[in-house]
Amino acid sequence: AGQLQSGFVTTRGGKLLCSKIIHLIHNKNDNVKSQVTKVLNECELRMYKSVAFPAIGTGLAGQKPGKVADDMLDAIVEFASKKSVQHLQKIKIVIFQTHMLSDFYESMKAREDSDSPTTDSWMSLLKCKCVFRVHGHIKVKIFYLKLIIAMYFFTALFWPKKQSTERKKPVVLEKKVDLATFQICGESQKNVDATELWIKDLILKEQFENVISDELIGNFDEGQIATLAEIQRRNHVTIQVECEHCPPCIKISGISRDVGFVSVELQKMIQEMKDTEEERSRAELVYNLVEWRYPGSNDKFVAFDKLTNMHLEDAKMANKTHLTVKIKKKNYKVNLDTLQANDGQGETISIQRVPKNEGKL
Numbered sequence: 001a002g003q004l005q006s007g008f009v010t011t012r013g014g015k016l017l018c019s020k021i022i023h024l025i026h027n028k029n030d031n032v033k034s035q036v037t038k039v040l041n042e043c044e045l046r047m048y049k050s051v052a053f054p055a056i057g058t059g060l061a062g063q064k065p066g067k068v069a070d071d072m073l074d075a076i077v078e079f080a081s082k083k084s085v086q087h088l089q090k091i092k093i094v095i096f097q098t099h100m101l102s103d104f105y106e107s108m109k110a111r112e113d114s115d116s117p118t119t120d121s122w123m124s125l126l127k128c129k130c131v132f133r134v135h136g137h138i139k140v141k142i143f144y145l146k147l148i149i150a151m152y153f154f155t156a157l158f159w160p161k162k163q164s165t166e167r168k169k170p171v172v173l174e175k176k177v178d179l180a181t182f183q184i185c186g187e188s189q190k191n192v193d194a195t196e197l198w199i200k201d202l203i204l205k206e207q208f209e210n211v212i213s214d215e216l217i218g219n220f221d222e223g224q225i226a227t228l229a230e231i232q233r234r235n236h237v238t239i240q241v242e243c244e245h246c247p248p249c250i251k252i253s254g255i256s257r258d259v260g261f262v263s264v265e266l267q268k269m270i271q272e273m274k275d276t277e278e279e280r281s282r283a284e285l286v287y288n289l290v291e292w293r294y295p296g297s298n299d300k301f302v303a304f305d306k307l308t309n310m311h312l313e314d315a316k317m318a319n320k321t322h323l324t325v326k327i328k329k330k331n332y333k334v335n336l337d338t339l340q341a342n343d344g345q346g347e348t349i350s351i352q353r354v355p356k357n358e359g360k361l
Contacts, residue, residue: 007038020048024056032056032068036075043088044079050090055100065100069107208256210263216273217241217248227269237262283310293352294327294341301352312336316353 007030009023022042024035035056043051053072057063076091095101186192220241228250232239237254239262250266252259283306292312296302304312308325315323316336323334325341327349332341334351342348
């Protein structure tokens with residue numbers, strides 16, 4: 001028999017792989033956020049260590065997935081902010097409809113992009129209180145169909161990186177300056193001084209400074225610093241990298257037209273870093289869903305690198321018939337229907353597509 005509580009009934013797990021099931025009782029006065037809050041408080045009260053939610057209200061109730069995602073995540077954030085939370089360690093959201101995954105992602109991404117001054121505070125609380133611990137960080141896990149999606153993609157975009165305690169010094173790139181010398185002759189010292197001021201004023205009017213701020217600047221490696229030095233060498237500017245600022249920034253100063261040109265170059269450089277990081281994070285996400293393999297030595301199959309793995313899965317999901325990939329430094333054309341790969345020189349090999357964690361919740 002179930003235990004009747006305010007707004008829900010608790011029963012045993014039965015044949016499901018869980019100890020208890022909490023059945024919510026529909027009440028027109030209850031919204032999704034309040035229902036999630038009730039369940040979370042009950043789990044903490046009963047000292048449960050984990051709980052799994054469906055996308056509440058998106059079935060027969062007909063609620064919009066985006067609104068449900070916002071309400072559920074709001075409830076989780078508020079629950080995580082309570083200092084009294086001690087027992088609940090893992091929260092899962094199970095999504096059975098393909099299109100809803102993007103709604104939950106957008107809800108999380110909107111929180112990352114928010115300019116609200118409270119963002120850092122609630123994110124730090126969520127990190128400390130809720131869900132799944134990896135190296136001291138806590139991540140929300142969302143499950144899609146019957147495949148576990150470990151939220152590495154969301155984590156890379158959503159959780160702020162751990163700041164180093166070491167204070168970095170500003171990086172001033174070496175600049176070779178070609179001096180220009182003015183010799184001023186005049187009828188009097190007054191005329192000479194006036195001309196000097198006029199020349200200085202012209203020079204200052206051409207000077208400009210622009211500041212670009214971005215968290216990724218603090219992650220510049222030696223290669224990227226060398227690229228900055230080369231950009232500075234080709235233009236009439238001085239570039240200074242200041243990693244001690246929050247966020248880190250780059251100051252560009254010099255002739256206005258060159259400062260504008262260099263600013264665009266550096267913004268493109270930072271965007272490429274963001275694109276690379278996002279692609280790497282998405283590849284990690286796909287790898288946790290499915291693994292593509294090719295024959296290795298001793299008739300054993302070997303996993304493709306994560307980027308190739310993502311490209312193969314993307315092509316499969318887009319219903320493409322073929323994709324060219326590199327296997328053992330040779331190009332192979334993969335038939336995504338038959339999973340046969342041909343090198344164009346008569347050699348054909350079989351590849352595998354292996355879903356991960358299928359059937360596990």
